[in-house]
Amino acid sequence: MTERVVVDPITRIEGHLRIEAELSGDTIIGAYSSGTMVRGIETILRGRDPRDAWAFTQRICGVCTLVHGIAAVRAVEDALGYEIPANAQLIRNLMIGAQFVHDHVMHFYHLHALDWVDIVSALQADPKQTSALAQSISDYPKSSPGYFADVQRRLKGFVEGGQLGIFANGYWGHPAYRLPAEANLMAVAHYLEALAWQRDAARLLTIFGGKNPHPNFVVGGVTSPIDLDSDSALNAKRLAQVRTIIDGMQTFVDQVYLPDTLAIAGFYKDWAERGEGLGNFLCYGDLPAGAALDPATFLFPRGVILDRDLSRLHDVDLHADDEIQEFIAHSWYDYSAGNDQGLHPYDGETNLSYDARGGVAPPYRQLDVAQGYSWLKSPRWKGRSVEVGPLARVLMLYASGHEQTRGLVDSALARLDLPVEALFSTLGRTAARTLETKVIADALDGWYDALIGNVRAGELATFNDRLWEPATWPREARGAGFMEAPRGALGHWIVIEDGRIANYQAVVPSTWNAGPRDPDGVPGAYEAALQDNTQLVDAQQPLEILRTIHSFDPCIACAVHLSDPHTGESIDIRVT
Amino acid sequence: MTGGSVSDPATMPAAGGPDWDAAKAILNEVRHALRHFVATGESTLIDLRAQPFAPGDLERLLAWLGRGEVEARVEALGPTRVWESAVPGVWLVDHRDGDDQRLTLQIEVAEFPEILRSPAQDIEQAVAILDARLGAAADGGP
Amino acid sequence: MSEPSIERGLQALRAEIDAPVAAFFSSCVHCGLCAQACPFYLETGDPKYTPVLKLEPLRRVWEREFTLWGRIKAGLGLSPKVTDALLAEWEELLYDSCTMCGRCSLVCPVGNDLQYMIRKAREGMVASGHAPEGLIGAAVRAVQTGSPMGLQWKTLEVQIRHVESSTGLTVPVDVPDVEYLVLLSSMEIINFPEYLEAIARIFDHAGVGWTLSTDCFEATNAGVQIGSKDIAATLVQRIVDAAVKLRVKNVISPECGHAYTAVRWEGPNLIGRPYPFHVYHIIEVLDALRAAGRLRTEGKETDRLSLHDPCNLARKSGVIQEQRNLMDLVAENFVDLEEHGRYQWCCGAGGGVSSNERADALRRAAFKRKKAQIEAVEPERMVTMCATCRTQLEEGLEEFNMDIPVVGLTEMLAEHLVEK
Amino acid sequence: MSDPMAFLLWVKGPMFNWALAIFALGTLARLLEIFLLGRRPNYAEPRGGEWGPGLRTVLTRSVADPGTFQRAPFDVLVGWIWHVGFLIALLLFIPHIELIQALIGLGWPGLPNPVVDAATAVTLVALVATLIHRLRHPVKRHLSTAEDYLIWTVTFLPLITGYLAYHRLIGPYPLALGLHILAAEIFLIVLPFTKLTHIFTAFIARWYNGAIFGRKGVQS
């Protein structure tokens, strides 16, 4: 006799995710991940100017707010063979890096921390001891007893006010919360601290892209020109501001994020043994050293790890027909050539088919998991279900011998007294996110210095107008734009005909991770991870499900595909 | 323009040119406010955050207004810095939050800025506060 | 043979419409500037004499029948028809108040050649029976007698004798294979017999071989004036026949404006083929002789002279500098009117107006423009080279009691020839 | 259509295509209507050419002869002023150049906006003066038909709406801009079916005029 536990909405994520888990006793034996919202962006993109695509795709997600913009301009640039100036690539690297740091910190404190930190417990903490704890793990200056007492007073006033707001109905007091009150108070303080910090960190994207969320990009380079003599361009003052922001990021990562992660992890070492799932990992690689998008120069290497085998890295070809494919066996879509086959994204289709493919009419209690149960597709690499994201990247870095990563991983494992296999877990995933943040935060220096070096040398170009006009394009072109997004490997595939988008497909990190089962019944990464050694202390308060799911940092709006106007499902309602 | 005591014209940014247009409008507003103040004694507040400044415009405006003799710092929900410009009666009030992020930047045309005035309700309680402190001092015994 | 009728008129109008007409009507924006070029409007102040308005019948036919949009409008009843009443009303506008001087064609800002279209519009008027009596009479006489004034060869013969006796020269008649066939106009023969004498003396002086033809001496063309290409063609054919018969190289049009444009520009098209000879106005011939040094003159007129350019000669045929060259040869106190050459003002008599008694009042009114021009320059005598213009000038100046005699240029030239 | 933005998108989108299509259709039809009528052969011995004088007249007829200028200085001056002003606003305003470039791929430098703005203002005044003149001058009043007032209106509307939109005197801007574009579209639609065709045919007419006169050796 199995019991079905439904968690919907999964909160503190981007988008609309539903998890249905089958319990045998207190153990999860089957899990189903469902994206429950669809918009149809790929369909909307058809027929439009490829140069505009970034703005549309960027609105796939406002959290990892730049990744789809970058992937889209890269897809167009790949299709056209469009080279961009070295400065533009460096600025994009800085923006990507800043996005990583910003996104990972926010994920940790604002989306993930409440799975590990009991806010209410913080009220019982002694600010002096909290101060001592904070000072023992970091040099961060905001660590006085008075500081923590202030935070506690504010929290107390808030809780006593009776309106708990966003903290209402948390699983406070759940036995799975194991932090002492002082650590909880420190984490609450840093929750608030990180909210303030992220506002500053976000400014880097604003300087280069005009706003955050949703900064601006342009095919062929970046929008912001460099001119030290101009008030209106990237000048010395602006560049100094960038330096200050990078310093602020690095300080916070070194003195708050990294120490907090290790400190909290120390109380949850049992989570190093559960939540692994697939054991297959995929990276497209990213962050080139030069002007060209050359995988040989990437900070994050490209490759696939299968079955935990770090000794063998498989290469990835984004253009090959038989490598990356998407399946819809359990998705609410139709493929014109049959619903059991996989399609390479160049040939991808997204025909909405909710009712016919097993969608249950709302309001519903339970999905029909035997049929379609998600708006997500199931991407596969050479037929394999793989995990993407920070853990995949850190494993790639580790496996390919990246020195800093090896040092970070080894010292963290040593500090926690855990074997290297501990990486393949919920805890490993969360720790990997922190470690790669440190790698990227430090790498910002190199890109910044290279940019300054170019400017000093009088190399100012930020945009290449050679292929700007669609009249200069071939009649037909196709390209793949890829990047490592904070949540993992992201690819956009574009087919251009007569200067217009003929087909557009995005295969995003959360589709890899959160996708439903494929035609062979092989689960996606979420599903596999939940099925891996997860026991629920209290089925009414499935905190454990949240921990593992949040360790992936879900971004569901990203993951959901779009519809095709050729199907009968398409509805055009316009109210004016 | 606004009077004789502004900074040395040689160091002033050149008037004219598109970058300067927004600042010129502000200076005009300040001039009206000053006249109004002289005529009626009513003060005026101008919120500089709502102006469409070009990059560098604000700096130029502040440089143009210059520094007078008075500066003050108020600690209330983060620092507020107050200084008189080189034009008497024209004050700059820079409200910042605890992270030293600017909340507003105002020009206040007045004898002195409102934020420096002790709140009347606080003064009402002043004697009580002083008594309490005296009492504390007596208890503790210096 | 049917009666003249509205239907025949419309058919005639349809036959006249071509690309220029369509371009012209498409372009008119009713700016009214053509009125400022028309002596009839300027001197009467009546806006109905605005030139482009005189074309309304032709315009309606074009719009209703030659534009898709107009056909739609006509189908919807939004485009008025051309009726017999309309044509009757327009008879005065097309004949009495227009000398086809072409000045409006030269000032229209959009480039409409209004005179070109007036000429075409008159075809429809004739065919529908709306031509003025005076012009009909002239046309009938011209066809039936060879002269619009009914003049006979024998009358001319008397003139010839007179010239021969007074000059001692022989006037060649029906001499074949000479250089020039000289044509005359009836009005010259009657009013200005000096002309023939002048020609005889000059050609003798210059040693030019010429002849008159007993088959055809009349150069004028009442068919062109009334606006009937059939009649005009008949008259032109007579000239061509005479010239061919005598095998002359050139035909000389006399001191008459419309005769020249009729023979020179319309003639070949009326008969549908090019001429086997050239056509010159007498002034052109004289200037060519001057240029060749074949005219030797002595003495110059000393009084203040001015010049009236006939519209047909100057504006409509480009003969402008020639007469000035000749004036310079024989006059030392020559002064041009302010607007002259292609911008000269019409005397008010051309285009058949002088043959149309009904139009007398308008003709005299239109002359006031010329009068004002002459007054501005204050000449002692006027010189011209068109019998119609000369008659109009003489009558008009007399009417206004202006003591300014009018002389023909050819005669004046003849008087200054060096005696052999 | 109560939504100004939807209105703007409509006039910028489908309506623009329709207007342009009707304009192209109408104008081509009109031009063919004219050209294919042809001319009859001319057998008279020419004294001058046709092409040269024709093209010359296309240009020279833009300038009034001195006598006409003296007799009708208002017509000449004001006519010039608003034609030139209209062309400046139409062809030298940067946003219009962008539009033309997008349509036909040809662009050229524009004028600073204040210059275009001043030209537009002068043009508006000149057009109003033209209308008053038309209503008061005996010849023009006599000549004028409803069509003349219609084309005055469709000429005036794009200018006034453009002026109001530029100065943001009516709001919201999408409405103002939409009205301006709509006015321009009405102009385009009306053009082939009214005497606004003179924008094209005047040059044809001038050429014929110059050619007819030129053949006779007269410079017209």
Add this chain to the structure above:
Amino acid sequence: MAASKTLGERLRERGVSRRGFLKYCAATASLMALPPSMAPAIAAALERARRPSVIWLSFQECTGCTESLTRSFSPTIEDLILDVVSLDYHHTLQAASGEAAERAREEAMRAHWGEYLLVVDGSLPGPRANPGYSTIAGISNLQMLEEALAGAAAVIAIGTCAAFGGLPQARPNPTGAVSVSDIVTDKPVINVPGCPPVPMVITGVLAQYLVFGQLPELDEYRRPRAFYGQAIHDRCYRRPFYDKGLFAETFDDEGARAGWCLYRLGCKGPSTYNACATMRWNGGTSWPVEAGAPCLGCSEASFWDAGGFYRALSVPAEIDGARILAAGAVGAVVGGAAVALTRRRVRAGEQAREPVTVDELEQRQ
């Protein structure tokens, strides 16, 4: 319930001085784009203001609006959720998940029936669309919105998707997405468009509701005039270059570096009503035009379908060359046909024309 404490009381409890409170009010006035002289009125109102319950529903959205909210410098997100409002339901920020989250929503609705502020981001599949296109806890967006609406005092539609339909509604609107205003008929709606809205505009609107307890003055799109009263173009520091006719032609030419107007690069500033040019983004750091990016027009309805982002505003949305060419061809055919008829008429006229003879004339005479 202690929830009834006013903001003035809460601030004083936190040790905020009267002077600090005055400063807070000055900042609040600035935030709401009100004249600084309004500060005393704001102070008086804030003394009485209570934390309103806010229920925030996220439908077909990207979380960009929430992310934007977190970037607000004044009031900060911390101040907002701790002091200004009681954010009782918000997917991205709330601790609770699943059933517990839904319970929080239901409890808040019950406790504050008729008083809570309903905030929506994202569009939603309309009444005629398949409800399965977007569900939360198995409930369709439409049903959830309608239930929440019943007890709401007012609705704030945050972001262009909620306000105008936004990206999901872009051609061809595959999911039948509609805006909040399309559904709400009997409740006040404030639209706060932008993709996303300027952070401080979101908090400013919430603060305004808190301070004055009523809706701000709205324009015809139900946008607060204080923030959407002027077009980007009218407040743009690059406007003088537009007026001088100085334009950047590409993203890295002399003009781009000198900060010339971006009109030719497709800037939609003239038709876009938003506060970017004055409030700017991320604590006044910059804004798109300052970063060399033409304004996309993201706070306007239908901006996704308003033509290419790099097409100048004056350029038609979609030039249908084929249609125009076809029309031209039809024109040629029609013209040709008309002419063929006409020419026949001319020839017929020539043939039908009867020569006029003198005899006829004479008869008439």
